[in-house]
Amino acid sequence: MSMKKTKKIYIASIILLGALTLLIIFFTDNSASEGGEKAVGENENAAENMQTETVADSGIVWQLYDNKEEKFNLDYPENWTVKEDKDEYGNTIVKLTSPETMENARMESGVVEGETVEPVADVIVHYAPTVAESSINKANGYGATTMRELIGKDPNITRITEAGLNGVQTMEVIVSGEGDSYGKYIEKDGRLYEISFTYRADKGSLTEEEKKILESFEVE
Numbered sequence: 001m002s003m004k005k006t007k008k009i010y011i012a013s014i015i016l017l018g019a020l021t022l023l024i025i026f027f028t029d030n031s032a033s034e035g036g037e038k039a040v041g042e043n044e045n046a047a048e049n050m051q052t053e054t055v056a057d058s059g060i061v062w063q064l065y066d067n068k069e070e071k072f073n074l075d076y077p078e079n080w081t082v083k084e085d086k087d088e089y090g091n092t093i094v095k096l097t098s099p100e101t102m103e104n105a106r107m108e109s110g111v112v113e114g115e116t117v118e119p120v121a122d123v124i125v126h127y128a129p130t131v132a133e134s135s136i137n138k139a140n141g142y143g144a145t146t147m148r149e150l151i152g153k154d155p156n157i158t159r160i161t162e163a164g165l166n167g168v169q170t171m172e173v174i175v176s177g178e179g180d181s182y183g184k185y186i187e188k189d190g191r192l193y194e195i196s197f198t199y200r201a202d203k204g205s206l207t208e209e210e211k212k213i214l215e216s217f218e219v220e
Helices: 003-048 050-058 099-109 135-140 147-153 208-216
Strands: 062-067 072-077 081-086 092-097 123-128 157-165 168-175 181-188 191-197
Touching: 062 092, 072 123, 072 208, 123 135, 135 147, 147 157, 147 168, 147 181, 191 208
Parallel strands: none
Antiparallel strands: 062 072, 081 092, 092 123, 123 191, 157 168, 168 181, 181 191
16 A cells, blocks of 8 residues: 555544544533533422421421410420420410530539439520519519510510511510520510520520521410
């Protein structure tokens, strides 16, 4: 075979190889593009389902506390401790304590695992059938008959915001004491509710779990 003929075959082979390479690149890019579009679509579906999957993803199981007699309810993490009690005036108190607070109390008190310890709860709900019968009103002799009057008379309560809708009056407050605590007062049909967050000085410092507890809290 002549040198010229060999050279032509060599050049033709290079051209053919180049063409094949371009075809492979084209189909590879096109396939990747289709795969990318599919991935985006799947992520959009995942985002739509995120609310229903959040509990499983975070590892937190939520329970409903529903007090039908006093007409209020809230969601709380399953691993929190919930305790119902009555104060000296016969009004209901519901205490919700996180496992972290419980463990810290055990360590500070020196009790061994399995022994009973009762720290100050992370979240406390107070209920009174009327403002006049509320513990804070009776303890201080304020003689208040409305929530606004009660909060206005107590020097330890600072009102942040106030709102009313469909017969429900709500106030966000900061309660002073050994430390400031963020809370909410709600008055409906004469009944008075207070939900307070013992270890949080303002709404912005609530943990994600506490935010969800607050958001879920409702009166009937």
